[in-house]
Each structure stands twice: as C-alpha cells, then as structure tokens.
Amino acid sequence: MTDGPFGKRAVQNALRYLIDVARSDNGQARRVANFLLAWWNGDDCGHFPIADLFGVDVTHMTTIIGFLGQHEGAIYPDAFARKAEMIELVHCRRDFNND
Known part of the structure; x- marks a missing residue:
C-alpha cells in the first residue's frame, strides 16, 4: 500500500521528519x-519507554x-x-x- 494515512509515502x-527531530537540539530529540x-x-540500541509518548508530537510516530x-x-527503517x-x-x- 503506497497511499493513505499509513501508506509507504506517509x-x-x-x-524524514522524525529523523530531523532526532538530530535536532529540541526537547523531543532524545525521545524521538x-x-x-x-x-x-531495540536489543542493541535500547527500548522506547511508552511514557515518552507524553513528551512528543505523536502524529508521525502514529503513521509509522x-x-x-x-x-x-518485520519492516525496518532500512526499507x-x-x-x-x-x-x-x-x-x-x-x-x-x-x-
């Protein structure tokens, strides 16, 4: 599926947006x-504490x-x-x- 809110383009x-945020120096960077x-x-790079959702704009994470x-x-960012x-x-x- 390419189109739609959960499609490949989205x-x-x-x-792209989340990588830019993670590279930044803002308050969401570490959580993203x-x-x-x-x-x-996750095994090598650490896990994502679910409570970190409280400190981010979850729109783009929800898309993923x-x-x-x-x-x-399994599909990873490499794809x-x-x-x-x-x-x-x-x-x-x-x-x-x-x-």
Missing part, C-alpha cells in the same frame, strides 16, 4: 531518537506504527533507504564505549 515523510532506534534495533501494523513481517541516518543517530545518541 511513512517516508514521517520518517529512542523511538527510531528501538524500531531499528499504523504502517507497521498492516504487515505481517526506506534510511540506514545511513540510523547509523548516524546511533553515533549521536548512544555511547557504546562506556558499557
């Missing part, structure tokens, strides 16, 4: 990064969750050609050298 736009990195690889709910298999940005977020938002 997810591409939401993902947690969401994206938990989706990409709605899209994922329509599919039986939207965003692997480089996700790696960048890992380096910016996670410090694995202090484990």
Whole structure:
C-alpha cells in the first residue's frame, strides 16, 4: 500500500521528519531518537519507554506504527533507504564505549 494515512509515502515523510527531530537540539530529540532506534534495533540500541509518548508530537510516530501494523513481517527503517541516518543517530545518541 503506497497511499493513505499509513501508506509507504506517509511513512517516508514521517520518517524524514522524525529523523530531523532526532538530530535536532529540541526537547523531543532524545525521545524521538529512542523511538527510531528501538524500531531499528531495540536489543542493541535500547527500548522506547511508552511514557515518552507524553513528551512528543505523536502524529508521525502514529503513521509509522499504523504502517507497521498492516504487515505481517518485520519492516525496518532500512526499507526506506534510511540506514545511513540510523547509523548516524546511533553515533549521536548512544555511547557504546562506556558499557
């Protein structure tokens, strides 16, 4: 499904927006990064505390969750050609050298 509120185009736009927010220096950045990195690889990058939804504009996250709910298999940000940005977020938002 390409069109509609939970279609591929909507997810591409939401993902682009959320990556920009996660890269920013605003109050939502850490929470949005947690969401994206938990989706990409929660085991290694950490999980998304559900209470973090209280501190973000959930519109774009809802688009991604709605899209994922329509599919039986796993779909990750890599499917939207965003692997480089996700790696960048890992380096910016996670410090694995202090484990």
